[in-house]
Amino acid sequence: DAGITQSPRHKVTETGTPVTLRCHQTENHRYMYWYRQDPGHGLRLIHYSYGVKDTDKGEVSDGYSVSRSKTEDFLLTLESATSSQTSVYFCAISGGQGVRTEAFFGQGTRLTVV
Amino acid sequence: AQSVSQHNHHVILSEAASLELGCNYSYGGTVNLFWYVQYPGQHLQLLLKYFSGDPLVKGIKGFEAEFIKSKFSFNLRKPSVQWSDTAEYFCAVISNQAGTALIFGKGTTLSVSS
Numbered sequence: 001d002a003g004i005t006q007s008p009r010h011k012v013t014e015t016g017t018p019v020t021l022r023c024h025q026t027e028n029h030r031y032m033y034w035y036r037q038d039p040g041h042g043l044r045l046i047h048y049s050y051g052v053k054d055t056d057k058g059e060v061s062d063g064y065s066v067s068r069s070k071t072e073d074f075l076l077t078l079e080s081a082t083s084s085q086t087s088v089y090f091c092a093i094s095g096g097q098g099v100r101t102e103a104f105f106g107q108g109t110r111l112t113v114v
Numbered sequence: 115a116q117s118v119s120q121h122n123h124h125v126i127l128s129e130a131a132s133l134e135l136g137c138n139y140s141y142g143g144t145v146n147l148f149w150y151v152q153y154p155g156q157h158l159q160l161l162l163k164y165f166s167g168d169p170l171v172k173g174i175k176g177f178e179a180e181f182i183k184s185k186f187s188f189n190l191r192k193p194s195v196q197w198s199d200t201a202e203y204f205c206a207v208i209s210n211q212a213g214t215a216l217i218f219g220k221g222t223t224l225s226v227s228s
Contacts, residue, residue: 033215033216035218040220041220042120042204042218042219042220042221043158043204043218043221044218045215045216045217045218048215048216056215058215059217090157090158092158092216094216102148102160102163103148103160103206103216104160105150105157105158105159106157107157108157
């Protein structure tokens with residue numbers, strides 16, 4: 001498996017609190033992605049990054065922000081968590097050595113907002 | 115809107131039956147195409163990919179897919195399914211007209227009975 005670590009793996013938080021999920025890679029891949037997975041919706045792109053400090057919005061970016069201050073880390077922040085953000089969040093990486101490749105996925109973070 | 119469509123939401127087959135899962139995309143330009151599989155409780159794993167060349171690509175575990183550019187399709191096939199193929203299957207596209215984002219279809223759940 002590619003060297004991708006998501007933390008935490010599980011989290012329960014209260015509505016209105018800020019939450020930060022971390023994705024750490026050891027593969028030096030250029031591109032990093034955050035997806036959420038919900039039944040009936042597949043994987044929906046939240047935000048992605050194409051380099052350090054270079055990020056862009058995906059399909060469902062409202063309520064989320066990201067930061068990438070170094071190649072290996074991509075942080076996803078829920079500024080004020082809502083119940084609709086209860087989901088499984090996956091980080092993915094691609095683009096080793098700057099070449100477009102398939103994406104490799106982390107193990108996922110199950111977030112429950114109560 | 116540009117999208118990736120998977121026609122079958124849930125497919126139920128008996129062991130040894132043949133499988134074909136449909137995937138169509140609406141992006142123009144140059145596309146890279148992927149099929150991923152997600153076994154229960156696990157993260158996504160790559161089954162196969164198409165970047166260029168022979169439009170018939172072979173992946174792991176006996177899966178194959180055919181890229182038909184004129185039909186904007188990338189259907190997944192397997193001649194004889196096994197119980198262990200029970201999983202969710204996702205088609206995904208990178209298009210140079212959609213930036214660097216990897217966009218997924220909603221997924222198809224395959225249930226194989228022994």
